[in-house]
Amino acid sequence: MPSLSFAAPTSVDEAVKILAGASGMAKVLAGGTDLLVQLRSGRMKPELIVDTKRIPGMIGIREEGAHFVIGASTPGTVIYENEALTRAWPGIVEGMDLIGSEQIQGRASLAGNLCNASPAADSVPALIAARATCVIAGPSGKREALVEAIVTGPGRTSLAKGEFIVEFHVPKPKPHQSDAYLRFIPRTEMDIAVVGCAVNVTLDTSGVCTDARVVLGAVAPTQIVCDEAAKALIGHRLDKETLSKLDAAAGRACNPITDKRGTIEYRIKVAGVLARRAAAIAFERAAQR
Numbered sequence: 144m145p146s147l148s149f150a151a152p153t154s155v156d157e158a159v160k161i162l163a164g165a166s167g168m169a170k171v172l173a174g175g176t177d178l179l180v181q182l183r184s185g186r187m188k189p190e191l192i193v194d195t196k197r198i199p200g201m202i203g204i205r206e207e208g209a210h211f212v213i214g215a216s217t218p219g220t221v222i223y224e225n226e227a228l229t230r231a232w233p234g235i236v237e238g239m240d241l242i243g244s245e246q247i248q249g250r251a252s253l254a255g256n257l258c259n260a261s262p263a264a265d266s267v268p269a270l271i272a273a274r275a276t277c278v279i280a281g282p283s284g285k286r287e288a289l290v291e292a293i294v295t296g297p298g299r300t301s302l303a304k305g306e307f308i309v310e311f312h313v314p315k316p317k318p319h320q321s322d323a324y325l326r327f328i329p330r331t332e333m334d335i336a337v338v339g340c341a342v343n344v345t346l347d348t349s350g351v352c353t354d355a356r357v358v359l360g361a362v363a364p365t366q367i368v369c370d371e372a373a374k375a376l377i378g379h380r381l382d383k384e385t386l387s388k389l390d391a392a393a394g395r396a397c398n399p400i401t402d403k404r405g406t407i408e409y410r411i412k413v414a415g416v417l418a419r420r421a422a423a424i425a426f427e428r429a430a431q432r
Contacts, residue, residue, distance in 0.1 A: 146190075147189065147190065147191070147192065148190060148191045148192070149191075149192045149193075149194070150191065150192070150193050150194070151193075151194040151196075151197050152193065152195070152197065152198060153197050153198060153199075154198060154199075155198055155280045155309060158193055158195055158198060158280070158307065159280055159281060159282060159305050159306075159307075161191070161193055162191075162193055162304070162305045162306070162307060163281075163282045163304060163305030165190065165191045165304075166190070167189070167190035167191065168188070168189040168190055168191070169189060169190065169191040169192075169193060170187065170189040170191070170192055170193070171193050171195055171254075171258070171307045172192050172193060172194040172195065172196075173195060173196070173201075173215055173216045173252040173254045173255035173258070173308075174216065174218060174250040174251045174252035174255040175250055175255070176242075176243060176247050176250050176251045176255065177255060177256075177259040177261075178192075178255070178259075193307075195215070195216055195307060196216045198216075198309075200214050200309070200310065201214045201215055201216040201217075201309065201310075202214045202216050202217050202218070202221070203217060203221070204217060204221065204222065204225045204227075204228055206227065206315075209314060209315050210312045210313060210314055210315065211227070211228055211231065211232075211312070211313040211315065212310050212311070212312055212313075213228075213253060213310060213311040213313065214309075214310050215252060215253065215254035215277070215307070215308040215309055215310055215311065216252050216254060216255075217252055217253065218248065218249055218250055218251060218252055219239045219240060219242060219247075219248035219249070219251045219252075220245075220248045220249050222235075222236060222239050222240075222253070223236045223239060223240045223248075228313075231313075231315055231316050232269070232273055232313065232316065232321075232322055233321065233322065233323065233428065234269040234272065234273075234321075234322030234323045234324040234341055234342075234343065234421075234425070235266070235269040235270060235273060235275075235313065235322065235324070237269070237323070237324045237325075238265045238266040238267070238268065238269040238270075238324040238339075238341065239251075239253065239256075239265070239266045241265045241324075241326060242256060242265050242266060253266050253270070253311055254277075254307075254308040254311075257270075257277075257290065257293055257294065257300075257308070258293070258300055258302070258308065259298075260293075260294045260295075260296070260297060260298050260299055260300050261297065261298075261335075262297055262360060262361050262362075262363060262364055262365060262366065263335045263336040263337075263339065263360055263361035264360065264366075265324070265326060265336060265339060265360070267290065267294070267360060267366050268324060268339050268340065268341035268358040268359065268360045268366055269322055269324040269341040269343070269358070270290045270311065270313070271289075271290050271291045271341070271356070271358045271366055271368060272322055272341040272342065272343035272356040272357070272358045273313055273314065273316075273322060273343055273356075274289070274314060274356070275289075275290045275311055275312065275313045275314070276288060276289055276290065276311070276312045277289075277290055277293065277308045277309075277310070277311050277312070278308070278309045278310045278311075278312065279302065279306050279307070279308055279309065280306065280307060280308075280309045281302075281303060281305050281306035281307075282304075282305045282306075285309070287312070288301070290311070291358075291365075291366065291368055293308075294365045294366065295365065296364045296365060297364055316432070317345055318432060319345060319346040319347065319348070319429050319430065319432050320343070320344065320345040320346075320354075320429055320432070321343075321344065321425055321428035321429040321431075321432060322341060322342060322343040322344070322425050322428070323341070323342055323421045323422075323424035323425040323428065324339065324340070324341045324421065325339070325340055325417045325420055325421045325424075326338065326339040326340070326360070326361075326417070327339075327413050327416075327417060329404055335361075335404065336360060336361045337361060337404045337405045337409075337410060337413060338359065338360070338361050338362055338405075338410055338413040338414050338417055339359065339360030339361050339417070340357070340358070340359055340360070340393070340414065340417035340418050340421045341356075341357070341358045341360075341421065342355070342356070342357050342358075342376075342418065342421040342422045342424075342425040343355065343356045343357075343425060344376060344422070344425045344426055344429050345429065346426065346429045346430060350380050350381075350426075350430055351378065351379065351380055352376045352377050352378065352379055352380070352381075352426070353377065353378075354377065355372075355373040355376040355377050356368065356373055357369040357372035357373050357376070357389070357392075357393065357418060357422075359393060359396060359397065359414055359418075361399070361410070362396075362397040362398065362399040362410050362411070362414050363396075363397065363398040363399065364398070367396050367397070367398075369392060369393055369396040369418075371392040371395065371396065372389050372392040372393045372396065372418060374392075375388035375389045375391075375392050376389060376422065381422060381423060381426045386419045386422070386423075389415075389418050389419060389422055390415035390416070390418060390419050391415065392418075393414045393415045393417075393418035394411045394412070394414055394415045396414075397410060397411045397414050399411065
């Protein structure tokens with residue numbers, strides 16, 4: 144078995160060169176809360192680990208014009224302690240805050256949670272609902288992609304050899320726009336989602352929804368952007384009929400599996416319930432802005 148090598152580059156170009164030149168499997172260490180567990184269990188056997196945290200800009204949150212820029216290795220504690228981001232996108236912060244314990248929060252990152260490519264990743268649905276993008280560095284330079292374009296299946300991403308995520312761009316909310324993220328787990332904390340749901344809405348001054356995104360997690364091989372559920376909200380206030388249509392649309396979008404956490408039928412039912420609850424929170428938050 145080949146030995147495991149470790150590199151800690153101090154620039155994006157150096158990191159790309161190291162990753163692109165790897166002869167075997169190379170993995171990026173952003174936070175390490177998933178990768179280290181996989182290494183210890185033997186599920187993952189890379190030949191090279193590349194720690195990106197020493198690269199300037201990989202950790203931290205800043206505002207640039209109409210966007211928040213979040214470094215790919217920024218840990219959860221930094222994210223939920225950022226007052227501006229928490230005010231702007233409470234749902235994004237809620238998703239990140241649900242990952243593991245306080246100790247895990249000191250390491251877990253948005254890029255790691257995304258690129259681990261779990262259908263149940265808690266930080267991903269709200270990022271997608273906010274139409275966030277990620278900046279990817281690679282041998283051909285930098286490119287920008289929607290967050291929903293990264294995960295292609297359980298444990299699989301669209302990133303090519305030598306590529307890694309540098310930062311996330313999250314647009315600032317419009318007036319009367321807000322979001323919410325909810326998940327259901329079998330235990331009270333520190334478990335993997337049976338279902339997750341993010342809802343992002345924009346309202347007019349009368350409370351009618353003018354734009355919406357509904358994103359489901361843990362009910363398909365990848366996160367689902369549920370266009371039908373969004374259409375159930377747009378043009379309507381959040382009344383009983385609208386909630387009923389949202390519930391049904393969320394259920395129809397699901398393509399889950401049965402496992403020890405829940406059956407197919409149970410996940411479909413919970414998806415509709417969470418969509419209703421997350422929408423109610425998002426509508427209330429948006430109306431207060």
